[in-house]
Amino acid sequence: MTSLPETAAPAAAKSSRFATVLRTPLGITTIFGVLMVLFMVIFGPIIWGAQSTVADFGQLSAPPGPGHPFGTDAGGRDVLARVMTAARLSVSMAMVATALGVCGGLLIGLLPVVVPRRGARFIVSATGIAIAFPSLLMIMVFSVAIGTGVQGAVLAIGFAMMPSFGRLAQTMSASVAGRDFVLAARILGVSKTRILLRHILPNVAEPLTVNASLAAGGSLIAFAGLSFLGLGVQAPDFDWGRLLNEGLEKIYVNPATALAPAAAVVFVGVVFTLLGETLSRGFGIEPLLSRRPRALQKIAAPKPEAVETAQEDTVLDVRGLRVAAPAGANWTHPVNNISFQIRRGEIVGLVGESGSGKSLTCMAVAALLEDPLDVSAESVRFDGSELTQDGKIPSRIRAAALRKQLGTRLALVFQDPSTSLNPALQVGKQVAEIGQLHEGLSAKEAQERAIERLGDVRIPEPKRRAKQYPYEFSGGMRQRAMIAMGLMGSPALIIADEPTTALDVTVQRGVLGLLKAVNKEENAAILLVSHDIAVVTGLCTRVLVMYRGSIVENVDVEDLIAGRAKHPYTQALLAAVPTMKAEKGEYFATIPEGTVFSTSVAEPIAEEVA
Amino acid sequence: MSTLEFRDLWVRFGSGHTAFDAVRGVNLTVASGKVVGLVGESGSGKSTIARTAVGLSEPHHGQILLDGVDVAHAKGSAVHARQRIQMVFQDPYSCLDPRMSIGASIREAIDVTEKRKRRESANYQPLSRAARDARVGELLALVELDPARASAFPGGFSGGQRQRVALARALAAEPDVLLADEITSALDVSVQGTVLNLLLDLQKQLNLTVLFISHNLAVVSRVCDEIVVMNRGEIIEHGPTSQVIDNPQDPYTQELIEAVPQIGVPLFG
């Protein structure tokens, strides 16, 4: 439910974060609500306490009117005064029970970290059994055993809260306890208590605070329910639940007697929820809602001459591609005005380090980027068709012909084979889908072709394998299935985005070999994206080097290997790749931290096409 | 100075039906002052060996000896002996506590180490507070980071810098043996060199015994004196680096080396 924050901000950043949150409508509402609740709790009995017990026998169950804004109850007492007076008891009982539940829950939740493994397992499974029973049932059990009344209700609700809060604390602390910094502390010999106090507690405290706030709202409601049933607060004391119980009988006469306490319960419940929400944003557990930047202005219509230079044998021609991403109230450009071409049947590599924009480039030219990313270009021509409309690539291509063309002529292979196949569908059905969608095949024909294609990518026993689910495939097999999916059509271009990064080298070799074979047999061009120059030089004939959103070099592999790369970044990157030929103990070439290269192109790209 | 020895080590996960032996009868000696590379593909058991050596996994059978003392079934003083083996992990984003300044992380390691030394020899004079703070600065300088940044939180550091902080923290324990588990595989190639060069320097300077785990043969061949190849929980080849790289004996090693893409060598004829 609540995930742990990725990186914690230092104290200064945090307080400024809270300052920001408190200025949002959410923050302002929360402050206002909390102040209201505090006012009612502190001053309610002081201001209205006396009036709340004065019976006006002339006005029994009177409707709202002068003197009695919400009318009177069956005993002739002022409803508003009673509701305001009941605030202190209602809220304070909830707070006490929450404190009890949170403390008990923390104990249950953090104990497994420090006690020996067997004890920890016992606590965890005991919590698991307790949590299976709904808290209301537990409250019932406790109220039988402890007896009805304020004390019994506080204990009952507090105890009933422990398992669920404890389970939450267990899950969170277990996830922190499994992280490397805790393992490192264990290896160092830091004591378990210290690990708990210094490493685990600070990392779970904030999400648990948020949940405690939500739980406080829950226990307020539980109290109201219990008193409503007549099992909580007993006369002559009264809280909102008991007022509601009395009011419900008179709902036909004076609805306000029931609705006013109900509204009070809902109001305070909402305030606790808002408080949780505000804390959660202040702690950085949930992102701040930032205003979206204004829509980007459309860039100029494509220059006709640029498009004309595209040649017959070019399968992909990208001109002036930009990807803009909102960052706060502004736009950043992770891909900034790049142009490149790929000829039919060519294998081109796209290399760069993490964050250079290579994957975004791929997804942009495949028209797969969605809001809030904004993709604009002078022109992107794929297989003779223009993908841009008014200088933008839309997140959904609507023209049926173009969709068919993209579906059958453009194949994609993604980085992580364990997530790019749908876990809930048979592999064969996923491969077959394109045949049904775009080639007019029946389900049976498509399945037959899918089996054939699975065989083509050298998956043994394709007929049996087609009926299996992705989890029954190994990583390399899944990547082969992805390639088979692309082969259902007749691909003119395969965009392979880090297709082997997640695979072992021996498996990588097989998958790359398959890509090469497909390139030869089907004459499909390949755009191979990789962070590994060695992979790229081993398979491609030409390499595009990306750096900070720009293509800084476009070089033939021969030239690259021979050391004829022109851009200093390319040279530095190449030098940094370790080879097996170097001597043991020889230093690695590095790019010193903080080095900034120029993002201007080493050489004009246009002439490369010729 | 310190030899780490694995004797017929078996590590088992799960039990009964689902039992799975991740490490199956490994015998391996990491000689004092040597850098031994442990290579293999995912699931080969190489990381499990390291995790067992530092007590994160339990051996099912066999011994792990540090200078002859069994640290695998450590109880009492052997637990402290095990602290002389330290480990650096793969993920730079999870290796440091986000709620602790990097100085505090290193300081914690120093405190624990002082306690350990005190226990090891009764007449050891522990460092003063000021001396410990100074040591934090020294360690940061050792890994080529500005000591003035000790009070900064990990959030402000790059991946490569975080790995160097993790290295400093491990060194704060004054280890005899360092286990480096894929310490650069999450880093960009341009940063990788910085961390590895530092490791090479420190190993020489401190005469560390290092077990260097990596799937990257090109890196291993440059860092290590010896290479151990693992497959499915077993060691299938072990020898001096040049011998294993240039003249691999086992067919699996041959396949592994052949599959490594190299610049200037087309992958397919």
Added chain:
Amino acid sequence: MSETKLREEATSPKSLAPKLGKSPWGGQWGAFLARRLGRLGISIVVLVTVSFLMIRLIPGDPVRNALGIMASQDVVEARREALGLNLPLWEQYLRFWQGLFTGNLGDSFTLQMPVTTVIGQRLPATLEIAFMALVFMLACAIPIGMIAAALTRGGRRRGLELGYTGVSGFIAVIPEFLIGVGLIYVFAVQFHLLPVAGRSGPDSYILPVLALSIGGIAGVSRIVRAEALTVLGQDYIRTARAKRMSSWRIYMRHALPNLLTSSLTIGGLVLGGLIAGTVLVEFIFSWPGLGMTIVASIKDKDFPLAQGVIIVYGLMVLLVTLIVDILLVLLDPRSALKEN
């Protein structure tokens, strides 16, 4: 971490699969069922023991407590004898179990008839509204959550998103008994459309079922939306988009099946709460079910009856979670593995 990696390797064809036997699921199924039934057994023992002790832990004499100070000592003593309260605790405990197996939960103090008879009369009414509310809740919450996710994914339609999260968050905070009060006010007090109490014609079901399900619809649809947003952000949805199919097909064929397991998990969780929620809702609408019975029995200190009803409620919840867990494994065999 490394363990899961290894397990994945173990299911891959080239690894050590033969070790698991020819039909790997056979063994795992058995192990899963054994583990799951074991837990059920323990839970039942805990439930029975707790409800047994519940009465014995009451300070003072529960019988005296129930009969009041006016009752003569002879009557109290006779009642204690009848209940077996004078026996040693362990013998009482054994008899309690014996009674459970023979369908004897004692006699109700107030109703003067066997507890099992009372439960038999009241249980159907509770099951009816709980089941109807569950069906109605899921039938509304899953489509609402999915539509909300489809319309607001990737940060589009900010206004709609804020409106939806605001309204659903607000409704989810309101407990079922307050919703019940609101429903009574609107449909009965203001417009005189529907009956407010008792179980009679079909229209008498409407308000209790609504009261039980509205909060759940808001809450569950929020969770479904969050799950759906996660699913829609997965790589395999990108794969599906790359095939250039209609959005409808993406949602129905590629996203929905992946939502089933998480929706079912949520369904199981809310069902437990929903069964408990019947207590309050029955009280409001004077619904003649177990919920009314338990409230009355606690107030009247009718301990045998309270005990019996709590056991039945607990068993219902345990049964539901068991069914959900088994369904989950049938839908997604991997969850049997994950459970370790």
